[in-house]
Amino acid sequence: MFNKKTIEDIDVQGKKVLVRVDFNVPIKDGKVGDDTRIRAALPTIQYLLDHGAAVILASHLGRPKNGPEAKFSLRPVAEYLGTLIKAPVKFAEDTIGSSAVQAAATLKPGEVLVLENTRFYPGEEKNNEELARAMASLADLYVNDAFGTAHRAHASTEGVARFLPGVAGFLMEKEIRYLGQAVASPEKPFVAILGGAKISDKIGVIRNLLAKADTILIGGGMANTFFKAQGHEMGDSLVEDTALDTAKELLEQGGKKLMLPVDMVIADKIEEGAQVKTVPVGPVPAGWKVVDIGPESRAAFAKVIADAKTVVWNGPMGVFEVPPFDEGTYALARAVADSGATSIVGGGDSVAAIQKSGLADKITHISTGGGASLEMLEGLELPGVAALQDK
Ligand code: ADP
Ligand code: MG
Secondary structure, three states, rough: OOEEEHHHOOOOOOOOEEEOOOOOEEEEEOEEEEOOOHHHHHHHHHHHHHOOOOEEEOOOOOOOOOOEEEEEHHHHHHHHHHHHHOOOOOOOOOOOHHHHHHHHHHHOOOOEEEOOOOHHHHOOOOOOOHHHHHHHHHOOOOOOOHHHHOOOOOOOOOOHHHHHHOEEEEEHHHHHHHHHHHHHHHOEEEEEEEEOOOOOHHHHHHHHHHHOOOEEEHHHHHHHHHHHOOOOOEEEOOHHHHHHHHHHHHHHHHHHHEEOOOOOEEOOOOOOOOEEEEOOOOOOOOOOOEEEEEEEHHHHHHOOOOOOOOOEEEEOOOOOOOOOOOOOHHHHHOOOOOOEEEEOOOOHHHHHHHHHHHHHHHHHEOOOOOHHHHHHHOOOOOOHOOOOEEE
């Protein structure tokens, strides 16, 4: 299934190893906020250090548009990393320039060097060959552990692997194993839960999962577009009018596999203290909007989930950011936690919702990649993975 070499398949002793990590973390007032992504890269970094490598870390941070900008610097991340690991952590003020070249040249086994933000170079996102070559020249080996950007063919995620032998890190391996296995050879019954804001973001995922899953449970804003395609007026709800034809087609294609809510929570505004009603699926009055799946839907979905052996979940069932419109999402989180199924949650907001629910430790695998996890669920091969050496 996972047929790429990993860091365990190569000899890293005494080698300089360039590792693409996903250190795209929130920075506030020069300090690291949520450090989940940094911690997720530690097993790979620690393994390389323990096996005698000199470790050079490359990452992007944010979306700098015009070259170097202090607020997108990886310096605070390098400092923070120094507090998490015992090894000395150095920082280079550029990615491929003279300070990077010098720091890399003098780096010793057991030491870590963090390069400055790869996106300070416009060539990064263009997968520029010169940039990829220059990054490759800093090291002997390349490791990709940045699952969150593996769906992008950028200089540091794909181009560099043309000039250095490339293998997967532990995080990459784990992500691809769980998401790849769930889609390619799931233990059945295989149930997918899809929600979130829009159908248009996830058409590829719905199509691919229709072929693979036993049941797809639909909630969130995307259910509204299906309801409108069935002829219901949706009031002031979020509806994608441009996706109505696609929704019709998916309904026909999906048949009984596609399970829609039978009732819904509607509100006059998306705020705490709004007027709220539970209504069966049908026309939504003007001035009202659907904000969550209703209690009967939660029970019906939970019943399907209880029998599942594999559950993949992307997209919250309602506007979970605003209580009480988080109740449908939490009810399903509870159902997934109780099911005993192998469970995989992907998507930025979905992961945030699971973490808020307090049930994250009951989930088998929580993906660190939003877009990348969606592309896996679409059944696509990620360019950052394709570029690595086969076993
Ligand atoms: P993910 O990041 O997990 O892929 P999405 O970004 O697709 O998920 O969707 C998450 C967003 O969908 C949340 O901000 C949530 O408020 C919104 N959402 C869910 N249900 C509704 C709804 N009924 N109406 C409007 N927005 C909704
Ligand atoms: Mg999102």
